[in-house]
Amino acid sequence: MAQKYIPREIERKWQQRWAADHMYEVKEDSSRPQLYALTMFPYTSGDLHIGHWYIMAPSDVYARFKRMQGYNVLHPMGFDAFGLPAENAAISHGIHPHEWTMKNVENMRRQLRSMGAVYDWNREVVTCLPEYYRWTQWFFLKFYRAGLAYRAKAAVNWCPRCQTVLANEQVVGEGSCDRCSAPVTKKALEQWFFRITKYAEELLDHSHLDWPERIKIMQRNWVGKSEGAEVSFLLEHEAVEQQEIRVFTTRPDTIFGVTFFLLAPEHPLVPQLTAPERKAEVDEYIAWCRQQTEYERLALGRERTGVFLGTYVVNPVSGEQVPVWITDYVLPTYGTGAVMAVPAHDERDFEFAGKFRLPVRTVIAPPGWSGEELAEAYTGSGTMVNSGSFSGLTSDQGYEAICALLEEKGWGKRTVIYRLRDWLISRQRYWGAPIPVVHCAECGIVPVPEKDLPVLLPPDAEFKPTGESPLKYSSSFVNTTCPYCSRPAQRETDTMDTFVCSSWYFLRYTNPETRDAPFDDARVKYWLPVDLYTGGAEHAVMHLLYARFFTKALRDMGLVGFDEPFTRLFNQGTIVYGGRKISKSRPNVIGPDEYVAESGADAVRGYLMFIGPWELGGEWNxxxxxxxxxxxxxxxxxxxxxxxxxxxxxxxxxxxxxxxxxxxxxxxxxxxxxxxxxxxxxxxxxxxxxxxxxxxxxxxxxxxxxxxxxxxxxxxxxxxxxxxxxxxxxxxxxxxxxxxxxxxxxxxxxxAQEEEITLAIQVNGKLRDKVLVPASISEVQAKELALGRERVKTLIDGKKLSNVIYVPKRVVNIVLA
Missing domain, CATH: 1.10.730.10 (Isoleucyl-tRNA Synthetase; Domain 1)
Structure with a gap:
């Protein structure tokens, strides 16, 4: 019966047979329990490498295992085909992004087939095809009508190398672009946003999700909920009509300790509040701040910088005038862009006061404090001092009392703010889903009628980045008529962030051939939410957060009947080679094709799973x-x-x-x-x-x-x-x-149960202990067990062992010298 094992022949034979027999085609079947096990789909920026297989092979093993257990398993695959990775790769190779992407799709599909996975290729989705992005545009229109999509001018993250805007979540490390690692700067542009902040509180709730704790923590930190009070500091400035500047503080109990007031350099009141004699210095400082990344501005240990504007605001509670400064560590995107500085009880304010010799007033007494100057900021709780009639209250009592006073006098109120900012989806690039709106001189912003979707990308557009959308220069694309008044109008030329496409793809897998809707309601009800989602932890505050927001928004529109897209999440580790993570940006990419040809897909699959715990990864060898x-x-x-x-x-x-x-x-x-x-x-x-x-x-x-x-x-x-x-x-x-x-x-x-025996433990031939052990216990295990028993250790500690004798299934005899 024995013949030589030739993997290539066997794998080709059975892959062809499975395809011919439609082995892995999935049908809805109410007679069996269903399981939707989904792996994050890959970008189409090049070949698959071993790192991709490490994500996909173990998840395929699990899907096969559950099929054999009787589950009706949906384990689909597709391609995240829009976005900067594919476009940049196409530019570097000098070919059109569509041609580059579809060649990669074809090759990656071949590579995935060679793995022998259970993918039902009839359910494949490719996000750059019109039959898919038509529905991405349809969702945009739904969001726009629901007040969740809007256009606004804002200071945005700008990558000078990619020549496009980045969402906050795409700025990583020390303020770098997550795609090309170039330093990110700020730029003021009219942009499209999704109102993700509406769901900030819901996004903090992971109580019904079986997710890794670290991902929950990362999302909670990104949303960044802070509870405190909004306080209005009074403005008495002839050049300013506005009579107050509002700040948010988590410590209203420290309000008597305010000795200066800080504004972000970008705050709109800075020009009006700047005294004429201070203008040159202020302008120079603002220009310098614009060159700094957000990461640099907030870096720990950074020397504090700032400029006095020459004007003052009034603390409403104490009645004191406090000087107004600008500083780089106050950001316009957090809170109100203004900070009441309490140097005695905030580390950054303490450093700032020390640098510019500003007063430091203790208003919360640390334990054992007797009136001396503080050597460092005290940020804990304590007893209020130097706080007028509030002195003697605990911090908690003072918090409530000050908030009550603010609300009584109309100077402020209790409130909650979030670090989370609205999702900036505009991209000044070619390779993305066009935003389906028209700009009309008479009617303003007009959504494209659903019957006219998809708004197609022009194939002849110049797609190389210039800092403006390439679609601006395609007259056949830009020039159109207004759907309302039929007068000449222009199309929106920004495209959508690729993460919009991946925020709903898991819905499309249920029935990708549907032509009159983004998904089939009955099939979504059968399969969704996804039971198991596997992929990298690096998507914690981008894709995973966006997909959760998208699902909640669709729920509120009545389009789906569930709150969360992914019930269970598992993050695999990474494969390293030469001590570094395998990445196309480094010269350590290992392609699977050569190994599959030589050793077979089953060997590669097996080795990837044997390399180490899946959640930790391992070194390829x-x-x-x-x-x-x-x-x-x-x-x-x-x-x-x-x-x-x-x-x-x-x-x-x-x-x-x-x-x-x-x-x-x-x-x-x-x-x-x-x-x-x-x-x-x-x-x-x-x-x-x-x-x-x-x-x-x-x-x-x-x-x-x-x-x-x-x-x-x-x-x-x-x-x-x-x-x-x-x-x-x-x-x-x-x-x-x-x-x-x-x-x-x-x-x-x-x-299956192990047979157990009683193992006797002797010291110098005398019985000292007995222990119940599996009959299959090895000699090494038996000796280690005997030497580790507390009753035995008291007899042998400090003494020299001569020998340890093991009689299988009977006794361990410890012989002392």
């Missing part, structure tokens, strides 16, 4: 792949070599009992490991089982039927990991096609 490949060859030999029992009358009862135990123990272990994504220990158990089966085959003391049962169980357990090899071996061992439609093996708890 070619020798590790060779080891897995050798093991697959041993599996081939184990299964294809005929088994002939050596006994004459009856099988060895003890050996058969042990084989049953090992089989059911392995079924239990592999099942539990797969449920918890412990792919590496799952494979270790299967390797241990094959080593044991090899010894059984050599001994030939069990019946042929029991041997066949053990081999069949092994193949079923191994099928999700090595789908091609196991399909071939399943057929060669006389089973009906296909192994992937068989039921997952179930274990018998009685057979």
């Amino acid at each position: 070619d020798s590790g792949l060779v080891g897995i490949s050798r093991w697959l060859n041993r599996v081939w030999s184990l299964v294809t070599t005929d088994y002939v029992p050596s006994y004459r009358d009856a099988a060895n009862t003890e050996d058969e009992k042990e084989l049953l135990h090992m089989t059911h123990k392995t079924i239990k272990k592999v099942t539990e490991d797969l449920e918890k994504f412990r792919f590496n220990t799952m494979l270790a158990s299967l390797m241990e089982f094959t080593n044991y089966l090899s010894k059984v085959r050599e001994g030939r003391t069990v019946s042929d039927s029991l041997w066949r049962e053990a081999i069949s169980s092994f193949l079923l357990l191994f099928a999700p990991t090595a789908p091609h090899l196991t399909e071939e071996l399943w057929a060669r061992t006389g089973h009906p096609y296909s192994i992937h439609t068989q039921a997952w093996p179930e274990y018998n708890e009685g057979f």
Whole structure:
């Protein structure tokens, strides 16, 4: 029966058979439990690399496992095809983004097919195709009509290299573009926004989500909820009509400690509040601040800078005049762009006061304080001092009392603010979904009628970045007529952030051939929300947050009936090579094609899962792949070599009992490991089982039927990991096609349970302890256990060991010198 294992031939054979038989096409089936297991789809900026396979192969194993358990599993795949990565790659190669992208889609689809995954390719989505982005534009119109999409002039993040605007979430590290790493600057532009801040409070709630805690923390920090009070400081300035400047503070109990007032350099009142003699210095400082990134402005340890405007505001509670300064560490995007500075109780304000010799007044007494000057800011709670009639109150009492006074006098109120800013979706680039609005001189901003969607990208536009949208220079695109008045008008030339496309793609997978709606309601109700979502933690405050917002907005529009898109989230680790994460931006990319051609997809799949815990990742090493490949060859030999029992009358009862135990123990272990994504220990158990089966085959003391049962169980357990090899071996061992439609093996708890023995522990031949242990305990384990027992340690501590003797399944004797 045995023949040589040739992975390429076997994998090609079965992939063709599965495709011809529509093996992995998914239909809605109410008779079975459903499972929507989704992996984040890849960008189309080039070939897939091993890092992509590390995301996709284990998730495919899990999907296969659940199919065999009887679930109706949807595990689709598509391509995130719009956006800067694809456009920049196309520019660097000198070809049109559409041509570049679709070539990559074709190649990546081929690579994904070679993996042998259970993807139903009839459900594929490609976000750059008109049949998809027509509905991205449709959602924009829905958001616009619901008041969730609006246009405003704002200081935005600008990448000078990519020549486009970035959302706050796309500025990473030390204020760099997340795509090209160039320093990000600020630029004032008319832009389109989605009103994500409307859902700030809801986005803080992860109570019904089975998500990693670190992702929840990252999202909560990004939303940045702060509770406090809004306070109006009084303005008495002839050149300013406005009579107050509002600030937000989380510590109203410190209001008597305000000794100066800070504005962001970008605050609109700065020009009016600047005294003539201060104007030159103020203008110079503002120009300098514009060159700083937000990261630089907020960096810890940065020297404090600022300029006095020459004017004052009045503290409404104390009645004191306080000088107004501008400083770079106050941002226009947080709170009101103004800060009441309390240097005694804020670290940055303390440093600023020290730099410019401004007063520091203690108003919250630290423990043991007796009136001395503070050496550093005290930010904790305490007793109010130097606070007029409020002195003697605790911080908590003072918080409430000051808030009550502010509200009574009309000087302020309790409030909540969020760090989260509205989602800036405008991009001054070609390769994105056009924003479906028209600008009319008579009617203003006019949404494109739904019947006229999609607004198509012009294929002949010059797509290289100039700092303005390339669509501005395409007359065939720009010039149109107003849908309201039919007069000449111009189309919006910005395109949408690619994250808009990926904020709803999981809905489209349910029925991508739908032509009259973005999704089929009945199928969405059957499949959604996604039961399991797998992908990288780097998407915590972009894609994952945006998709949650999108789903909540669609719920409020009555388009979906659930609150959250992804019930369970699992973040895999990363594959490193040469000590660095595999990335197309570095010269350490490992492509899968060569390894698949040489060792087979099953070997690559197996090695990626054996490399380490999935949530941690690991180091790619070619020798590790060779080891897995050798093991697959041993599996081939184990299964294809005929088994002939050596006994004459009856099988060895003890050996058969042990084989049953090992089989059911392995079924239990592999099942539990797969449920918890412990792919590496799952494979270790299967390797241990094959080593044991090899010894059984050599001994030939069990019946042929029991041997066949053990081999069949092994193949079923191994099928999700090595789908091609196991399909071939399943057929060669006389089973009906296909192994992937068989039921997952179930274990018998009685057979799986470890037999236990009582192990005696002696010291110099005298019984000192007894312990119940598994009968399969190894010599090393038994000795370690004996030496670690508390009763034994008291007898041997400080003494020299001469020997430790182990009598299998009976006794450990510790011999002292």
